[in-house]
Structures are given as structure tokens and as C-alpha cells.
Amino acid sequence: MSLKVGVFIVIEGIDGAGKTLHSKNLCLQLHRKGYLARYTAEPSGNVIGRLLRREFLNRRKAPPEVETLLLLQIVSNISDRR
Template sequence: MTQRGKFIVLEGIDGAGTTTQSAMLARNLKDLGYKVVTTQEPTLGPVGLLLRAILRGRVVGKGKPFDQKAVALLFAADRLDHIASEITPFLDSGFFVVSDRYVLSSLAYQSLYAELGWVKEVNRFAINPDLTIFLDVPVGVALKRIASSRPDKDIYEDKETLTRVYEAYRNALSSYPYGEWVTVDGTKPVEEVALAVLQQVKERVIS
């Protein structure tokens, strides 16, 4: 019987390096001999692609921005599809699943516009990761990274909003109901952060 895989999530505000560190963790785990697949939220499924367009401001609702509670529900729907179509099948096949963002992102971003308890409720069917790693990066550093990496921003990528998101992350983590989590300093050089992330996985998931 195939041993169930492990589910690891990288989280942080925009510009924290979740995409980079997800890829590096996957590479490092493969080097250790594990079967690994990477994934992300929003996904590349139909609901996820709609969300990506909304975040870029390319899709609006009746001439104005989408209602943020509706966006929260779309994220929850995308997540359920993600779990059913990718995460659970790979875990059942013995893979490490490394996800660039998951439910903690909803607790942080969507709680800016709705009560945190409501956001938790609409995500109540989300499965728990084996470990959530929060990459802690100050807003100023994150904004500089965003400015240097791409010309266009999404609807959350301004100083005021990202500051609120950072505070919302800390608040959500104080009562995080989705398994074990740990903070890693995301301001250090990329390779150093990657080693710290891998060490946390070794200590908390593999050992």
C-alpha cells in the first residue's frame, strides 16, 4: 500500500517569495529522493483563471470591482476543486504536494473585507496541510521586490493594502485552525531562505 504523501504550503504577503521558495523546496525534496509536485492558488483551473483576471483588474462586476465577499467565495470554490482534482490524488499517490498559497491567504486577504469567522466558515471543508510556512517579509521589502520583478500589480499590491494584509496574516496565524505552522525570515538571501524552509520541513514533517 502506498504511503500517503505530505502537504506543505508556502505563505506570505505579495512579494514575500512564496513562488520562488515553493519551487526551491520542491527541487530540494526531489534531491532527497522524494516524489514532489508543485501547485498554486489561485489555480489554473476555470475558477482560478477567473480569479487571476479579477486580481489583475481585467474582469469587473457591472462596471465596478467585484464584491470582495463574492471573491472570497470564488477562492473557496477554487480551493475545493484544487483539493479534489490535484492535492488529494497526489497525496494518495505518495507525493509531497508543495503549494504556493492555500487557505491562509484567504484568511488574510479576504478578512480585510469580511469577518474572519465568516472566511473560516466558507473554507471549512479545506483539508489541513502537514505544515504551513509563513515567509515573514516587511511591506517595504515586498513592494521593492514587486516593483523590480514585474510591471503590473494586482489589486492588493499597494503599501496601505499590503500593510493591512500583513497585519491580517499575523492575526489569522494567532488562531490558525489548519494544522501546524512556522515562520521563516524571508528577507535573507534566497538560498539561505530555501535552506531554512527545508530545515523546517525536515524537522516537522519528515523526521
Template structure:
């Protein structure tokens, strides 16, 4: 039976991760692989609460509430989308995963070990990519229309946590301060190399 592959793409806001996750799926499909795109927060029950009340509200909820809601949304995501796709041998590319919780709620003061604990049941990605872009660059990209999490200070803190995860070997860093094409080509090569090594 063909084994599926789970990839997640992480990064601070406006780092280009959504573009790259979708581009990776498109490029893999062109190469003959069955790849699908998914994202967090999802469009499920808890994902809708996160989108409406937490991410785009006027003020931030307590970090512990955010972390628990994201974990509940992720549980639904894993059971309804990720596991079924992997069982069918598909490549599933997620735009954000539990590393986002460690980065964002960790930057808000929560213990990263506790965040990992409430997400310990989550399927571990075969490859976790982090698109690194300076906080100052993403703030310019975002312009004036920003959510409560999209402040320069917060993005800097979140980036620091992501870089710590890179240093711990949990994420693979890709320079996100280049053209969409250049970044996309590098990510595709990394993924194809992983797929090739798995089939040896």
C-alpha cells in the same frame, strides 16, 4: 502504501513564497522524494475568473464574492490535484491555500470563522508555513506595478491576520527577510524532520 504529504507556503504578496515553494519541490526531488508544485488561484474555471476579473481588475470585488470564488476554486484544486497526488504518495507543495482566504478576505472585514466554515471540507495541510516579511519591504519589491490588493495598508492588515494565525498555532513562521538560500535551507530542514518523524 506510501503516505503522501501536503505542505502549503503562505505569505503576503512578494514575500518570496512562490520562489520558496518551487525551491522546496526542487530540493525534495534532489533528495529522492516525489514532490510536485501547485498554486492558488489555479488555472481552472474559477481560478481564471479570479485572475482576470478579481485580482487584476481595476477595483476590488466585495470580499464575500472573493471568498466564495476562492473556495470554489479550492474545491476544484483539492479534488483534481491535491487528493490524487496524496493518494499516489507524493509530496504536494501548494503556493497559497485557504489561509490566504482567511488573511486577505479577513483583512477586508469578513469573519474568519465564516471563511473557515466555507472551507471546512478542504484537506488540512500536514505543514503550513508562513514566510514573514514586513509590508514596507514587499511594497518596495512590487514597485509601481501592483494589483488592487497590493497596497501598503492592505498588506499590513493581511500580515496582522497571518501573525494571528501563527499565534494560534495554525502556521509555522519562517523569517522571510533573508537570502533565498538561507530561507530555503531552513524550510527544507523543517520538512525533512517532519518526514523523518513520520517514518519512525
């Protein structure tokens, strides 16, 4: 069994710049070309997202507990979209 190398594409910008629109369109185009693509978003609007944002803005390095919350949120986002 051979493993395929994936790519993680990040689109950044200010609020209202069209990040969601362009991200979803890119995902759609990749699907049409036969690629497996998955749209995800950073956790920013929920309780964990607000906690993470506050911790990362107030520190250079987040404590292990905050990094763990971030990883759990990412896994949750991925599993929710399957």
C-alpha cells in the same frame, strides 16, 4: 500493495515575499533527496480564481457550487503540471 502517506505543505505570505521562489526550491530539494514532490499554486489570476476569492471573502461558508469550482480548479492545476 501498500499506500504511502503524503504531506501537503503550504507556504503563505504577502505579494513579493518569495513564496514562489522558496516553494520551487523546496520542491527541487525534495526531488534531489528522492521524494516525489509537486509544486502547485492557488487559482488567483484567472476568472475562476477571482470568482473564488470574491466568494470566500464575502462569506463565511462558500456555497457548494463555489466549492465545486475550487476543487475542479485544483484538479486542473495538478493535471496541467504532470
